[in-house]
Amino acid sequence: MKTIVVTGGTDGIGKGLGLYYLGRGDRVVAVGSNPDKGRRFLAEARAIGSGERAEYIQADLSLVAENRRVVAHIAESYPVVDALVLAARYYRSTRYETAEGIEHNFALFYLSRYLFSRGLADQMEAGERPVILDLAGPGGDLLAMNWDDLQFARDYRPDQIMMQCGKLSDLAGVGFTAEHPGSRIHYVLAHPGLTATGFTGDYNEADAALAAGMHDRGQSVDAAVAMLRRHLDNPDPEPLSAYMQHTKIDVGGEPFDPAAARRLADITETVLSGSGQPA
Ligand SMILES: NC(=O)c1ccc[n+]([C@@H]2O[C@H](COP(=O)([O-])OP(=O)(O)OC[C@H]3O[C@@H](n4cnc5c(N)ncnc54)[C@H](OP(=O)(O)O)[C@@H]3O)[C@@H](O)[C@H]2O)c1
Numbered sequence: 232m233k234t235i236v237v238t239g240g241t242d243g244i245g246k247g248l249g250l251y252y253l254g255r256g257d258r259v260v261a262v263g264s265n266p267d268k269g270r271r272f273l274a275e276a277r278a279i280g281s282g283e284r285a286e287y288i289q290a291d292l293s294l295v296a297e298n299r300r301v302v303a304h305i306a307e308s309y310p311v312v313d314a315l316v317l318a319a320r321y322y323r324s325t326r327y328e329t330a331e332g333i334e335h336n337f338a339l340f341y342l343s344r345y346l347f348s349r350g351l352a353d354q355m356e357a358g359e360r361p362v363i364l365d366l367a368g369p370g371g372d373l374l375a376m377n378w379d380d381l382q383f384a385r386d387y388r389p390d391q392i393m394m395q396c397g398k399l400s401d402l403a404g405v406g407f408t409a410e411h412p413g414s415r416i417h418y419v420l421a422h423p424g425l426t427a428t429g430f431t432g433d434y435n436e437a438d439a440a441l442a443a444g445m446h447d448r449g450q451s452v453d454a455a456v457a458m459l460r461r462h463l464d465n466p467d468p469e470p471l472s473a474y475m476q477h478t479k480i481d482v483g484g485e486p487f488d489p490a491a492a493r494r495l496a497d498i499t500e501t502v503l504s505g506s507g508q509p510a
Contacts, residue, residue, distance in 0.1 A: 232259040232284070233311050233358075235463070238292055238347055239319030241268035243290030244366060244459070247452035249315055251460060253281035260286045260309070262301055262319070275464065292319050293329045295346065295503060302350035312351050313358040314463050317344045317365040317400075322432030322442070326387035333502065334382035336392045340367075341399040343364065345499055347351040348407050361416045362466045364459065365404060367395035369420035369473035370480040373491055376402075381498065397422075398486070401473070405482070405492035406471040417466035420473040420482075423455040 235252050240246040240261025249259040253276050261272050269287035276285035288304065290297045319339055319480065327335040334343065348363050355361040375394040377383060383392055404418045427449035430442045458476065466472070471487075473480040 232262070232425070233313035234311060235314040235316065236260045236262070236309075236312055236347070236351065237316040237318060238262045238343060239288065241265065241316070242314070242431055244423060244426055244452055244455045245316060245318030248318075248459065248463075249285075250275060250279065251456050253285055253465075254279050256284075258284045258286075258309075260305060261442075262288045262290055262292060263316070264289065264291045287453055288338075288476060289433045292343040293321070293333075293335050295331055295342060297337070298343050298346040299350070302347060306351060306354055309354060311357040312354040313361055314323040315347060315351055315355065315363045316463075317347060317363065319343055320396075320420045320431065322389065322393075322430065322438070324389055324433065324438045326383060334384070336396055336490075337382045337399075339395040341403065341500070342503070344400060344445060345403050346503075348403065348418075349410075352407075352414070356414065356415050358415075360466065361408070362406075362463050363416060363418045364462050365400050365420050366423065366459075367400035367420060368394075368475075369401050369404075370475060371397045371401070372488050373398065373486055373488060376491065376495075378468060378494075399495070401487055402492040402495045404471050405471075405487050405489055406496045409489060409492060409500050410496075411470075414470065416470070417468075418471045419462040419466055420471075420480075421459060421462055423450075423458050424476045425449045426452060426455040428452060438506040480503060 237245045237249045240249045241263030249261050253259050266289050276282050290301045313317050329338050375398045404420050427446045470484050473482050
């Protein structure tokens with residue numbers, strides 16, 4: 232039985248993957264902020280006879296302190312973590328800063344992924360064939376990095392933020408493999424294609440209409456799960472791989488520049504050291 236941790240595991244693709252692996256006999260720990268969704272996840276797990284192998288952890292992963300609390304709890308509860316699925320997301324039409332003073336997308340889409348992957352690395356090294364599956368949009372141009380204003384304090388543009396989130400994930404993956412030479416962990420960046428999910432977020436009217444259209448055009452969550460599970464079951468042998476749906480992306484190119492990854496890691500450590508305890 233494998234242990235699979237899913238951030239954003241109570242809705243959309245994260246929940247679909249969680250229920251699939253529960254159905255297959257694995258243990259799944261799903262993290263999300265809305266307790267109603269957590270209760271529904273647990274009820275669905277019970278309905279497929281997997282209730283005793285499902286855990287829900289309620290946490291607001293846009294807060295660094297909450298990430299640290301949950302990572303510590305998981306590390307203490309599970310000496311072996313076989314897979315970590317990074318799927319938490321929340322769309323915001325207008326800029327919002329968390330109580331810790333960090334822009335919400337930067338905190339939830341990026342810092343949470345950074346803290347979970349680094350924080351559970353030891354438990355993952357103990358897994359049989361450990362995988363980190365980061366759901367984003369790999370391979371975009373590094374020009375999407377708003378280096379002078381990563382938290383978009385000056386000119387908040389949700390579309391640009393979304394593109395930057397993809398880059399932050401790419402560079403987090405590059406940084407992870409550089410920081411863990413010889414690691415057994417496979418880091419996979421994957422875009423499953425447009426999928427009809429919860430599209431969790433706080434939308435203005437125009438963005439809500441766009442999201443509704445995307446929902447109508449999206450593939451089913453089951454189709455996304457069918458596409459993604461091979462990365463968890465049988466990851467490519469290299470430490471870092473990236474996929475745009477079924478198409479493999481070269482991670483040796485400019486979008487995955489190691490110098491950019493180091494630059495981001497330095498900035499990240501500075502941000503984290505300013506929010507509670509050091510990383
Ligand atoms: N859907 C697509 O077309 C698509 C395409 C490419 C990539 N992706 C990527 O795939 C991943 C999953 O996307 P999705 O569309 O399946 O998402 P979704 O249905 O909107 O679900 C988002 C998940 O994130 C959780 N979440 C949101 N805010 C949170 C917070 N503050 N703390 C903890 N958890 C929080 C939500 O739970 P709560 O509401 O309970 O907090 C939910 O479980 C994302 O990384 C997304 O970027 C999606």
